[in-house]
Amino acid sequence: MTRPGIIDDSQRLNVEAARQSASSAGSDLRLSALIELAVFMALFIFVDYAFGTGDRFWSIAPHPLWAVVILLSVQYGTSAGLIAAIACSIAILSGHLPEQNVDQDYYDYLLYVGWRPILWMLTGLFLGELRRRQLVQNAELRASLAQTELREETLSKAYASTMERVHFLERQIATQAQTVLTVFRAAQNVERLEVGDVITGIESLVEEILAPNKFSVFVPSRNNFDALVSHGWETPTEFSRQIAGGSDLYSCLLTERRILMVTRKDDAAILGDDAIIAIPVQNSATGEILAVIRIEEIDFDKLNSSLLINANLVRQWLSNAFAKAETYENSVWVSNDGARRAVVSSQLWPSLSEWLIQVCRRNGLTLWQLDICNTEASIAIEEALRVTDQIARGFSRELRNTDLVFQRDGRDNGTIISILLLGTNQEGVEIVRGKLKNILRNNSDKTICDLTIATRSVVMPTQGKPAP
Secondary structure, eight states: OOOOOSSOHHHHHHHHHHHHHHHHTTTSOOHHHHHHHHHHHHHHHHHHHHHSOSSTTTTOSSOTHHHHHHHHHHHHOHHHHHHHHHHHHHHHHTSOOOOOOTTOOHHHHHHHHHHHHHHHHHHHHHHHHHHHHHHHHHHHHHHHHHHHHHHHHHHHHHHHHHHHHHHHHHHHHHHHHHHHHHHHHHHHHHSOSSHHHHHHHHHHHHHHHTOOSEEEEEEEETTEEEEEEEESOSSTTSSOSEEOTTSHHHHHHHHTOOOEETTSHHHHHHHTTTOSEEEEEEOTTTOOEEEEEEEEEOOGGGOSHHHHHHHHHHHHHHHHHHHHHHHHHHHEEEOTTSOEEEOBOGGGHHHHHHHHHHHHHHHTOOEEEEEEEOTTOOSOHHHHHHTHHHHHHHHGGGOOTTOEEEEOOSTTTTEEEEEEEESOOHHHHHHHHHHHHHHHHTOSOHHHHTOEEEEEEEEETTTTEEOO
């Protein structure tokens, strides 16, 4: 969005010019005043020579030049008034002056001749100052008006700009809310517990975050990468459906394991004509490449640094999803009844165990807890955690679908596995404990043989509360 400027330079210059005009109003001599004065003087002298006697109408009172002095003083201010008084004085004194009377001394005659120029000077100064003060006030009012108009226009433009920004943000928030929703739905497709389900969900995640027009997803197949998903292709053979094992792209993906982008000169030579960007997706835990995302077509305005950042985001997201899915698959076993079982993470132990206690209390069910402990500290806690899956798989034959197996961190009395038995009486618990103890003793791994089993009653129906 292009945001318009609030105040342009021309508006600032207009206000500044109004301020300068206010400070110099009435004191500067305008060209029009000089032109008018010259016209009046020329007309006065012409009339005197044409129709007068050459004495500059000395005997007429009031003298015609009073109009020139008063007019210029009232119209243009002090400077023009004084110039007009000087010009009129020169004009009247340059004609035929009256003769000195015998009863007049030199000073009386000088006063008689100069009283009009003196009055013209005083009149020009007095009226000019009045006019100058009026001009200054008018200029100050104009400057204040210009400042007010500028402030009003500034506020108006600022308001319009703010409202435009608000509308833009509203549209952006609405778009982002929809984008977040679609990304969340796409993330749900990859946050699966099966590696195959994660691969299937790649298409929706790439479509929502990177928004390419055409892309494909490749998976390892022998010594090649074969296309599993082709999104937006007009024909099945529009682009190559295999990344050959002997190609430079295949070697670069396996060795360097980095994102290749056509904007880089070296990467463009490796990608060839089919790909704009290639994203290797690997298991963050093992480093094994499980998929390759190849974008064949995308809008030009999206081909920027943000695309690379989003591609890294997708890559890390999928890498973590693959690692979680593979960890789950490695921890899952199939019990005798064909159900898939898994060890529950230790992070869920506090909340889930407390929830089960509340359920058993409300429904009058018994709840027993069997703890597999490393009480003698014969092995390190890390080593005991390593064999958790092996122990849980061995216990799978003796446990029901309602029995939950939790992985523990070993901090609570060396407990590495906790088993919660729901709805089992004490006799049944002892039978299960004996079978599990035999499994531990008969295991060929010495670290497992040294583990012990502790039994604790958590909830008894007769108590109606957790057992001590």
